[in-house]
Amino acid sequence: MEDDFKEDRRVDDPDSSSHKEEKVGTKRQYSENDDVKPSSSSKQNNLSHTKQDDQVLESARAEMGEVREENQRLKMRLDRIMKDYQTLQMQFHDIVQHDHQPKKLTTNPNNPHLEIEEPDQLVSPSLRRFSCDVRKDDEKKKSSSIEKNAIREDHHEQIDYRDGLNLGLGCKFEASKSDASDPPNSSFEEQQKDDAADTNWIPNKVLKTSKSVGGDDEVLQQNPVKKTRVSVRARCDASTMNDGCQWRKYGQKISKGNPCPRAYYRCTIAPSCPVRKQVQRCAEDMSILITTYEGTHNHPLPISATAMASTTSAAASMLLSGSSSRSQAGPGPSTTAADLHGLNNYYQSAADAYKSSQFYIPGSSFSSSSHNSHPTITLDLTSFPPSSLSSYNSLSHFNRFSSIPKFSSTNLNFSSSESSTMPWSNNGSSFLSYNRNQIGFLSNSYQNYMHKNNINPIIRPPPPSPQQQQFLQESTIAAATKAITADPSFQSALAAALTKIIGDTNGADQRGNNNGCGLTTYLNNNTSSTNLHQPGGGLSFVAPASLPFSIPRSSAASKAENGDQTN
DNA sequence: CGGCTTTGACCGGCGC
DNA sequence: GCGCCGGTCAAAGCCG
Numbered sequence: 001m002e003d004d005f006k007e008d009r010r011v012d013d014p015d016s017s018s019h020k021e022e023k024v025g026t027k028r029q030y031s032e033n034d035d036v037k038p039s040s041s042s043k044q045n046n047l048s049h050t051k052q053d054d055q056v057l058e059s060a061r062a063e064m065g066e067v068r069e070e071n072q073r074l075k076m077r078l079d080r081i082m083k084d085y086q087t088l089q090m091q092f093h094d095i096v097q098h099d100h101q102p103k104k105l106t107t108n109p110n111n112p113h114l115e116i117e118e119p120d121q122l123v124s125p126s127l128r129r130f131s132c133d134v135r136k137d138d139e140k141k142k143s144s145s146i147e148k149n150a151i152r153e154d155h156h157e158q159i160d161y162r163d164g165l166n167l168g169l170g171c172k173f174e175a176s177k178s179d180a181s182d183p184p185n186s187s188f189e190e191q192q193k194d195d196a197a198d199t200n201w202i203p204n205k206v207l208k209t210s211k212s213v214g215g216d217d218e219v220l221q222q223n224p225v226k227k228t229r230v231s232v233r234a235r236c237d238a239s240t241m242n243d244g245c246q247w248r249k250y251g252q253k254i255s256k257g258n259p260c261p262r263a264y265y266r267c268t269i270a271p272s273c274p275v276r277k278q279v280q281r282c283a284e285d286m287s288i289l290i291t292t293y294e295g296t297h298n299h300p301l302p303i304s305a306t307a308m309a310s311t312t313s314a315a316a317s318m319l320l321s322g323s324s325s326r327s328q329a330g331p332g333p334s335t336t337a338a339d340l341h342g343l344n345n346y347y348q349s350a351a352d353a354y355k356s357s358q359f360y361i362p363g364s365s366f367s368s369s370s371h372n373s374h375p376t377i378t379l380d381l382t383s384f385p386p387s388s389l390s391s392y393n394s395l396s397h398f399n400r401f402s403s404i405p406k407f408s409s410t411n412l413n414f415s416s417s418e419s420s421t422m423p424w425s426n427n428g429s430s431f432l433s434y435n436r437n438q439i440g441f442l443s444n445s446y447q448n449y450m451h452k453n454n455i456n457p458i459i460r461p462p463p464p465s466p467q468q469q470q471f472l473q474e475s476t477i478a479a480a481t482k483a484i485t486a487d488p489s490f491q492s493a494l495a496a497a498l499t500k501i502i503g504d505t506n507g508a509d510q511r512g513n514n515n516g517c518g519l520t521t522y523l524n525n526n527t528s529s530t531n532l533h534q535p536g537g538g539l540s541f542v543a544p545a546s547l548p549f550s551i552p553r554s555s556a557a558s559k560a561e562n563g564d565q566t567n
Numbered sequence: 568c569g570g571c572t573t574t575g576a577c578c579g580g581c582g583c
Numbered sequence: 584g585c586g587c588c589g590g591t592c593a594a595a596g597c598c599g
Contacts, residue, residue: 249572251591264590268571278590 229294229374230312233282234381236289240279243291244305245269247277258283270299288382294374315377 234241240263247265255262260281267275275295282288293312301309 248570250593252573253589253591256588262589276590 227294227374228316229292229376230315231290231292231376231378232308232312232381233288233290233378235287237287238289239263240265241289241291243308244302245275245297245308255280260286267295267297269297269301269305273298285382292376311379315379 232241240247245267246269248268249263249265251264252261253264258280260283262278262280265277265279267273267277273295275293275297277294278290278292280290280292282290293308297309
């Protein structure tokens with residue numbers, strides 16, 4: 001993502017400056033012509049014209065100088081951010097590898113791909129799991145052997161971790177992927193196989209019938225992984241949100257505690273795609289549609305679907321980052337990790353609260369149903385007026401309302417009601433001024449985060465003086481940089497957001513369908529083909545420019561909404 | 568006629 | 584062990 005960002009800036013900057021130079025050039029040409037070919041008007045007139053031109057030229061030059069300076073400053077800031085990002089990324093990789101190495105791994109003779117933990121390391125992974133029900137199960141079922149538990153735990157750990165980072169774009173987290181001895185040049189089909197195995201979304205019946213002889217597979221299948229879910233709450237009149245994907249309804253149920261039926265959809269872009277989504281209206285507020293995504297797309301996504309996918313992916317990786325941070329609780333490596341991943345502390349407390357079912361942030365939650373314990377992250381988009389969800393000109397809504405989705409579980413509150421207090425000043429800088437509003441929410445979210453964690457707390461006093469404003473701007477940028485670089489999962493979210501921003505600035509000719517609630521239109525307003533979440537150069541694909549998407553028929557929608565219920 | 572939705576049946580997990 | 588509940592299946596029906 002950083003490359004995209006960089007490239008965009010590189011392209012952006014010369015453009016803006018050359019644009020200015022062009023203007024100046026024209027003016028200069030005019031004045032030169034004036035000099036060479038004096039018109040029939042008087043010399044006085046001519047002189048005053050020349051003076052005027054000189055003044056214009058001077059002011060234009062001064063302006064150009066300012067713009068260049070601003071560009072230099074921005075470039076330097078960007079470089080700083082990129083350097084910090086790279087450093088932190090390397091440190092993150094180190095930590096991840098460090099996290100894997102201490103487990104004394106041996107190879108299962110039956111399956112060389114399967115790594116078994118030594119029994120004395122069993123305590124460690126037990127702290128790592130975010131969804132603790134599996135653990136409870138294991139504790140209950142003491143009949144199972146320790147080794148079997150170890151295998152199970154290890155499998156869950158690896159799959160869960162990778163999967164969460166995969167969610168959406170089907171990109172692999174290279175650090176963990178490299179552990180597996182997959183051939184480097186695996187085909188798309190192999191990729192699909194991998195994904196299908198990773199996602200464990202194979203129906204139970206298939207699992208039952210397809211049990212292989214190998215005991216390892218059996219172990220895997222006996223205990224399917226609880227998948228990370230990303231729930232999106234948005235105000236929407238239609239029966240489903242238009243997230244850019246193609247879905248087929250395969251079931252509908254009344255769930256307990258909600259009179260509205262829950263509809264089950266599966267992704268039909270690829271026949272083997274394991275991704276499911278559940279759509280249900282909120283019981284408290286029928287205008288809110290809750291869409292829950294689960295699984296990983298194992299196929300290229302349409303452009304219009306990438307934003308939602310990357311957003312959910314970022315959210316899921318946030319959640320999993322929280323879960324992984326748990327493993328680092330305690331002395332030793334955890335100290336480093338905590339230092340490096342300040343956000344994780346927050347995740348961890350969230351995870352703790354999640355475990356004790358006490359975690360609640362208004363309008364957001366780590367939710368877990370009583371029946372099954374899928375770790376769920378909720379993106380609360382309800383602060384958007386419905387019109388902004390269905391409008392293609394959603395960017396204008398961003399600007400008008402300065403309202404951005406909340407990443408609820410981490411309380412990285414992207415809704416910026418306080419954007420007016422943003423210390424980003426508009427110094428006529430081409431980039432900042434153009435994207436001030438879009439960047440504003442990012443900075444604001446950093447502020448929220450930092451405020452919560454007492455990291456360089458940005459106090460919001462009465463409007464600061466210009467000097468204070470300058471200082472605040474600098475300190476906020478520095479603090480924001482720190483926040484960005486402090487946590488890789490936040491970088492994922494940032495990547496999604498930045499992609500949207502960058503996409504937004506590139507002109508607006510990407511027009512998908514606008515059926516239902518055009519969620520994708522503001523998540524993905526004119527997103528160009530992007531490769532997000534590909535640390536280390538993961539899967540890369542260019543989605544087709546547009547794909548036909550089926551939309552729920554209005555009759556069906558009304559039926560569903562009129563309480564056409566089963567069971 | 569193919570693709571999609573509807574809907575009752577079925578299955579498995581979980582709590583009691 | 585039983586009942587509840589979430590999730591899925593698959594036949595029937597609908598629609599373009």
